[in-house]
Every structure is written in C-alpha cells, then in structure tokens.
Amino acid sequence: MADKIRVTVWGENAHEKVTAETQKLYPDGMHTYIANFLNTQDDIDARTSVLDEPEHGLTEEVLAGTDVLTWWGHIAHGDVDDAIAQRVYEHVVSGMGIICLHSAHFSKIFTKLMGTPCNLKWREVAEREVLWVTRPGHEILQGIEDHFIIDHVEMYGEFFDIPEPDETILISSFEGGEVFRSGCTWRRGAGKVFYFRPGHETYPVFYNENVQKVITNACRWAKPAGPRVISTCESPELGWFLK
Amino acid sequence: MADKIRVTVWGENAHEKVTAETQKLYPDGMHTYIANFLNTQDDIDARTSVLDEPEHGLTEEVLAGTDVLTWWGHIAHGDVDDAIAQRVYEHVVSGMGIICLHSAHFSKIFTKLMGTPCNLKWREVAEREVLWVTRPGHEILQGIEDHFIIDHVEMYGEFFDIPEPDETILISSFEGGEVFRSGCTWRRGAGKVFYFRPGHETYPVFYNENVQKVITNACRWAKPAGPRVISTCESPELGWFLK
C-alpha cells in the first residue's frame, strides 16, 4: 500500500499551561488531540511538535520529513522565531502542505504566505455556527453534505483581510448574523495552503466529527504530489534548453 | 466632461402584468424604476428595453450603443429568443458590461456566461438579509462600509452553482441562517460580469438606497474601457508579427 501521509501537528501549547478549560478539554494538549484523531486513519502518520521544543520542534530534519504541517497558535505568535517561520515558509513554497487552524490566521507563517494583514472580527459568546459547502465534491469536503453545525463557537466575521482565495469551499453563518469564509485554499509555490476557521482553546470544537473529517481530508489534499521543488533564480544562456 | 455611461436596463416585464404587488411597487415596471434611479446620476444615461418589444428591445443597434446592460428576469427566461441571448453574449465577450440581478441567475445569458447550472436555495418569508463587504474599497462598493441590511427579502442560499468568482465582494447572511455569495465578478472575453443578489418583484428591494448605490457603482465598474474587441480564430503565417 502507498506510503502514509506524514503529518506534523504543530501546537503553540501555551493555553494548555495556563487555561483551566483548555486543560480540561485537552489534557494532553490540542496538538496531541489532533494528532490522535488523524492517527485513527490508515493512511496518516501524525506526530506533534510544540513551541517549547528546541527550534519549536521544527528542525530542518522534521520539516524535510513532513508532507503536511498543521498549525495552531494564538497567544504566542510573537514567540515563534523568525528564522523558524522562514524555514517553514521555504518548505511550503517548495511543496509541503500547510493547514492553518482558527487563530493561526495571525501566525507569522500564515500572514507571510498571504501578504495581507489577515484581520477579522471576533466574539466569544458560545454562539452557533453553520458551515455551508460552497464547492460540493471538493477533496477536502468528502463526507460533508451541504452544511454542518457547530453548536458553540467563537465567532469570526468578515472582513477577513486575505487575498482572494483560489477556492472558497466553506462559508459560515453565525447565530449573531455575521458570515466568514471558513474554508479557503491557495497555492504558494509548489505548496498547498488551507485555512480552516474552526478550532478554539476553550470550546470543544476539535471534538466535532465534521471538523475532524475536514482536517483529515485536508491532509490528503495538501500532501505534495512529489518531492520538494525549489524555485531558483538563474541565468541560462541563449538556447540552453535546445541542448 | 466625459461621455456618459450608456446603460440599457432590460426587464422581463412579466410580473408587472400579472402580479398586483409588483404593480403597486413598480407601476411603471421594475426596469423603469431602475433606469430612473440610475438617471439621477450625472454620468449615466439609462434607457430601458423589455421582452415584449421586437427583438426584446435588444437590436444590434441598441446593443452596439450600450456600455452596460442590466438584466432582470424570472418567470419568462424561456421566452427569451436564443438568437437574442446569443447576440447579447457576443456583445459581452467583446466588451459590453453586464449586471445580472437576483433571479437573473437562471437567465439564458447568465448561465451561458457561467458554464454551470447556477442552482441555489430560495425561500420567500420576508426575512432579513445582511450583506457583508468582503472586498473593502472595491469600485462597486464605494459608499458601502462593512455591511448593509435589507429588512425583508427572498432568501437565496448556497450552494450557488457558479464557477469560482474572480472576486467575491459581498456575502449575505439571512435571518434563517443561510449564506450566499451576493456580489460576484467575472471577466468573460473583453467584458465584465457582475452578479448582484438583491432585487425581487414583490419586496421593495430596489427602493433600498444601498442596493441602488451598488447597482450604480457596478455600471461604472462594468463600463468597457474602450471600443468592442472581437476575438477571432485566424491563421497567421510564420513571423507575421515581425513585419
């Protein structure tokens, strides 16, 4: 059978140290929880890395062995070393898939890949979210029909200051009336980028079966089709390609 | 001063003959109402054409003199002559702007330009719609900040079976919880296409100041930058362009 998809689940792992509700929901950390549900799949081999590890657990060796990186961060975006963010960026543009979850909209890696501020509206009153499918049949939406509901979430509202997505595949409405482009894809270099809105440190959003399904599918979609491809700046002589 | 934008407001003018509520709201027809608010602008010269006229009021001469065509139809899409739809299409791809309003999603011209079925969900219970800006600063959204509200509308819900828009500039939420991509742009050939969701035969949606603002701006945005450009299929000899 085909090789498994090597997923590295990166977690900031900061709320996990200070927020009681997070500790209760995710005693081993959100990253471990995410890796665990991914590892129930036969075709995925998920490991974790966190901020506190040397090089944030994202050494050149780890990234070279990663097909898809998932990223969750919130209160410690600024603690991510610029050099490590740059290293992740270089792997993405040469082919590593990346899935940015929820508050990762403000991570160094996501804003760098977007080239925009990635601002948005937000509100934490445990309101209901309905995620509507706007690209049925998409690889990332297998098993999702028409819409799904998450009962209690932090709201994110437009204007979400991102570049026009290559594909907008999910749009949310919230009990309060706001809307949000909750599932968006882009290519950057040889790499695929997926932003997925759900996920929070004190609501049990990652427990949601459909949320798990989308993240799992997204790993399959974001997996590079071949080895890393590094773009270069070179100066070939006239007619070189005819030789 | 610059030449005025020559807008042709096309109306099916069918509800106007049979639906009491439409007659009450739009005694001279929706097309006339739309043309009238456009004509309050110094830079616009709007005229009307309707289904019942010879060639649906869309003769070659009328179209050749049209910068932007707005289209409203609902119950009589099938009565539009294929040859006239084809003529409109040829003008769009050679540069004429087109603005398709509300139920024009199912018009011959819109589905032909999209290449998709353009299906959607719908419901008529006079619910509230909030239209959220997803591309601030866009030419079509001048004067619109963040969002605007229409109190009573027919709901349109996703999945709206259109190709990925070049730009999604407005997304609606409805009181019932559905969402919809309510302002979408595409280019087809040399022409610009804008789909705008609001507008209905029995709710006074075209009375809404912001709806009028968006349609007015859209006429400015969709106006061709120059004369018609007709693409061709030709067979030039080797090196022709060096002569």
Add this chain to the structure above:
Amino acid sequence: MADKIRVTVWGENAHEKVTAETQKLYPDGMHTYIANFLNTQDDIDARTSVLDEPEHGLTEEVLAGTDVLTWWGHIAHGDVDDAIAQRVYEHVVSGMGIICLHSAHFSKIFTKLMGTPCNLKWREVAEREVLWVTRPGHEILQGIEDHFIIDHVEMYGEFFDIPEPDETILISSFEGGEVFRSGCTWRRGAGKVFYFRPGHETYPVFYNENVQKVITNACRWAKPAGPRVISTCESPELGWFLK
C-alpha cells in the same frame, strides 16, 4: 489496492477515416492510442467511445461509470448531438473529470463549460513548441521539470478566449514567436476540467513521452474524490437545518 480510475477516451474518429497521415500514425485511431498508453498504468482502466457509436458511445450508463472523460474532436464538433453534449455537461458539473485535448477547444462541451468563444490563432508548419512549467509540483506535472519540447506541432497562439483559468500550469512558446496557455485548470460544479494544448491528427504528438505523462497525471488529478454530487434548486423552510 484502491479501485482503478475509470477513464473513457472519447474520439471523434473522423480524420482516421479520411486522412492518410492520421491512418499511418494511428491505425487504430487516436482514441485507441491514448487508451493504450493510459492502460500501461496500474491505476487506470481506460476504454474508448467514438462519435459513430449509438449516442456517440456516451450513454448514461457509460458516463455513470466514468471517472474521467478525455475529449478529442476537430472536424466534426457540429455532429455531436446537443443532447449528448448536455448529458456530458451534467456529469461534469456533478463530478466527472474532463480533459479536453488540443482542437477540443472548439468542442460543444468545452465552450459550454467555459462560457466564452475559445478562439485562438493557429498555424500548421511543423514548428517547435517548448512547454514551460508555471506551477512546479502541480499534480498534473509530476515527472515534468521546468519545461519540455515537442519538435513538430501545429501552433496555437494567444489570444485564447477562455475565462481566467483557476490555474495556468503550462505556457508554450513556439518557434514562430507566439505563446499559448497550454495547460489550464478550472472547476465547474463538482467537476474538474483540464485543457491541454498538445495533440494533433497528423503530427505524432501523442507519441511524446511527456505528453503522455501529463495526460496520465491529469486523469489522476481530475478523478472525482467521491460519488456524483448533483446541485439542486430547492426551497427549504425557515430553520430546516436545525432539525
């Protein structure tokens, strides 16, 4: 192992009856030649259908059992029955992948999916084409690095009157100096569309190893991720999704 990708290779099979050079290059028809190289792959099961068969070999049953349809036509586009083109269209928008090859740019199905005239320049002087990769790492370009060359081709030149592609992955230059967007992708409904320029009835373009590689990869890329998804127009009551 996973199920094979079920590919239907559609051929107009018209030049094959009248053009000596075509008969020499493709004694069993271009469609058979294409199916044969696809069938060298373990994961593909390719069959053929041609214009002359009842319903052009594209019965509801055949299409229902097709993951990806490849289309080659040239001198008999007009002989394709509108109802069959419509049937193919319905399968594409509900998930069947379609790969349109070379002169299929003027086929009923391609122009219908595009919503534009699809005009282009052309010239038959057996000139050299270089196809440059503009999206390294793309699924369709696995095994292709930077560029590849076809020694003798019919030239196609811009302006190619298509909607802005979702992705432009190959751009050609020709000996004569023209350029062409030779590899373009779009989504239409739940289906994926790939246009690939190479392929001709009297040049041995389908013999080219890289051309075969791209078409083979494209079958993998265009394969639907799940069963057909049929978009509908329905009128749900208020709050239906909460039940």
Add this chain to the structure above:
Amino acid sequence: MADKIRVTVWGENAHEKVTAETQKLYPDGMHTYIANFLNTQDDIDARTSVLDEPEHGLTEEVLAGTDVLTWWGHIAHGDVDDAIAQRVYEHVVSGMGIICLHSAHFSKIFTKLMGTPCNLKWREVAEREVLWVTRPGHEILQGIEDHFIIDHVEMYGEFFDIPEPDETILISSFEGGEVFRSGCTWRRGAGKVFYFRPGHETYPVFYNENVQKVITNACRWAKPAGPRVISTCESPELGWFLK
C-alpha cells in the same frame, strides 16, 4: 474636471550613480523619465521619490497623498528600510495602488505582498521580446492590440514564483524561446497591485511607446476608487449591526 491621479514614482536611483549606460539613457534618473512621460497626461500628476532621501522620500505624508506608487529597484533592495517597506505595505492594503516594474520583482514590498519568493530566470543579451495580450479590452491594455514588440531586452523566464495572478493580461515570448507572465494583477486588501516586466537600467525600454502606454493605463486602473480603507481586528457584541 476630475482630480488628477497623484502618482509617486519611486526610484532606487543607484545605477544612475555608477552605470555609464544608465546615465546616458536616463541623465535625470529613470524615476524622472517615468514621471515625465506620465506628466504628459492631463489626468496624472506624477512626482518622484528616491532611496537617498530621508525616509526614502516615502514619508507618511507623501504616501497619504499618493494614489498610485510605481516602484523600480534592482541593486539596492536590501537598503530599503524595513519600516518604510512596512509603511508602503500598509498604504497598499488600505487602498493605494502599486505598480512594480521589472527588477522590482525582488523588492521587499513586492515579495511581501506576494507571499512567495518571486524567483525567475534572466539573461542579458539584448534579445527581442514580444508581449502578447491575454485579456483584450482590459483597462491596462487600452491602445494595445494583440501584441507589441520590444527589440532589445533583458530576458525574464518562467518559472516566476508568484501566486496565481488574479488576472494574467500579458505573456511574453523571447527570441531565446523562454516565456514570462509579463503583466499580472492582484488585489491585496483594498489596494490593487500590477506587476509589469519591461524596464531595465541599460536598455532603453522605458522609451518604448507601448511600455509608456501600459504604465500610464496602469496608473488609471490602480487608482483607489475612494479614500483609504483600513481593515481592523475588532470584537463587536452580539447583534451590534442591528442597532
């Protein structure tokens, strides 16, 4: 008459100090040359700023009074202060248009807006470039029909490591056989971005009438439609928009 478009032409002005050929072609600097041809237009008021000025001539006041910024840099990208690049970025995403010329593909501002490395191939042998129109009728291409030729240029070749453009409006072929996406547009926040390949310090590319035409049109296209729009991250209470 309408207010003029306020263009700031930014020049690195470094070759101008050390390269004899540049001094001969552009005795007052490329920036002055560009501003001069823009100022022949009734609707444009162009001024210049250069690297050596305090804050590179891009003070908050200058940028606040700029509708469109054009950028040319090459050997001194690294000398642009990060804080000034950031200030320019903030003006772009809040609505200021930006036109990046030629070697500005490697400028801090362009790579930041793209989110990709922007690598490309290059060669300086004074070869011929043909720029083919791939979006006839586009605002930026007014006065350009089908193609135009520049006799002696530095070649830029694919793969150009940029995100998929919103619109690819010009594609070049070079005498040597390479191709390049030479005219590309994107939106970032409320601002419009145009990349235009032509322009060089030792070939008289900016003397070319069509190059001047494209840059002039691009200023008109990139002009913001209204005042700056600054996206924010805020936390509105439930139902705030109903008040």
